[in-house]
Amino acid sequence: MASTDTHKVAILTSPQEPNAKPTFSVQNLPRPVPGPNELLIRLSVTSLCGSDLGMALGHMGPVGNILGHEGVGKIAALGSNVASLDPTVEIGQRVGVAWLRDICGVCPFCVDIANEGETRCAEALHSGKEAYPGTFAEYTIVPLRYLARIPPAFDGVPDEEVAPILCGGxxxxxxxxxxxxxxxxxxxxxxxxxxxxxxxxxxxxxxxxxxxxxxxxxxxxxxxxxxxxxxxxxxxxxxxxxxxxxxxxxxxxxxxxxxxxxxxxxxxxxxxxxxxxxxxxxxxxxxxxxxxxxxxxxxxxxxxxxxxSSVGTRADILEALEFVKRRVVIPKVKWGTLEEVEGLMDKMSKGQLESKYVLKL
Incomplete structure (x- = not known):
């Protein structure tokens, strides 16, 4: 049994090259620790996105070795400054962990409110890139500044239907x-x-x-x-x-x-x-x-x-979830595990996947 100070992750082990076959190794690594302005999220599910394949093949520039950006979970721990910065944030709240982890808020894209330019932030930090490992893991870190809360109004929408909306949807x-x-x-x-x-x-x-x-x-x-x-x-x-x-x-x-x-x-x-x-x-x-x-x-x-068009804002995510809540859009999902990521990625590369695969963490 893994130590409580570790968590299970799927590590990308193949070279990030267009002709490579993505391979993964499931390992137990030290559980991440949130910085003063960050939160630790215990993920319950993450779904597999076509962009994960593109990242593994190097189509989106250098990436880290933990991919994934359609995760749903609950806040497990608060950084030391979080309570004073935003007292409404509490342990146990449900959140989404999507492609965008943080934005600068001041670049020419971010300040273009009319075009909702934050999705193209010049200094953006993304899941699986820069400072933040992705969601093919039991735990991950998110910054308070760009926290994607899932309000109680969506409590009736299960995690496995929320996850596909966070990027693909x-x-x-x-x-x-x-x-x-x-x-x-x-x-x-x-x-x-x-x-x-x-x-x-x-x-x-x-x-x-x-x-x-x-x-x-x-x-x-x-x-x-x-x-x-x-x-x-x-x-x-x-x-x-x-x-x-x-x-x-x-x-x-x-x-x-x-x-x-x-x-x-x-x-x-x-x-x-x-x-x-x-x-x-x-x-x-x-x-x-x-x-x-x-x-x-x-x-x-x-x-x-x-x-x-580039993903969507946090407001767009909530708008899209309204369709799911009303059951006029119902993501067709199939279940998988971290151990199956490699095989699923191979099928995806061959165009053999139907439905969204959601990995139970």
Missing amino acids: VTAYKAIKGCRLTPGQWLVVSGAAGGVGALAVAFAHAMGYRVIAVDAGATKEAYCKSQGAEHYVDVTSGEDAGKQVRELTGGKGAKAVVITATAAAAYQKAFDMLGPFGTLMCISILPEEAKVIFHPLWMIDNGWTVKG
Whole structure:
């Protein structure tokens, strides 16, 4: 039995290189100790995100050896200054531990309140990077300044449904919100059977949009439609995906295409799916060498907009959780353990995962 001064973690042991196969070692390490302005969180669950694979493969720059950024838990200990700085913080409160651990609050991004620029903070600290190990662990540290509380109003939402919203879910929700559509308009989700993609389909449907799911393989159709997709386009069918989308929309094309697929081809083909004044919303992260080709006249003649969305604020997380609370979005989860991270990551790299995997800690 592990000492009470240690905790179980999954350590990334493979090189952070694009062609590497991510490998992990489950170990008992010293339990972290919070600094004066920090909190110790005892995590109950963490879910597996596509970004964890990208981090393991070096697509997001250097990272630490403890990944994970969709954790839910309760405050286990307070730093020495916390009680005086914020007396409302108490041991036992439920919190989320997401991609953003801390922001500077003063850079040009953070002070741009209109664009909610904190998600792009120039000095941000992230889970699994910089100073904060990720959530593939029983315990982790969070700073008081950027504490993501889960209010009692969400007590009825179980941890395993909160966790997927902390990154994948809020990323999907914020991106769709950023498309600024009118309910009833057509929206395409490319990579619709993946973790973020399936949540994007569910949120878009719940927000009143008509959703066309795009992915590879006929077997994914039923899953995408169960999330709220009205139509499914299989890019491996031999038919042109852009043509199919135009036909399904009565020749108009989609008002927005949200890219969650991690392939340059998905971005390239999206231009064929857009209708007049459509928005191409970029979410998925590609390797640095990946390129997408466009001609400026496409934007000029069609009035297209290309935008990117980066996770969401703490307020966005609570907005997204309202959909879950009302049961109009229900994350489809499967259970796993830290010992299964390596195998799950391998399946993810091959596009073989459906649903969000939640690891019980």
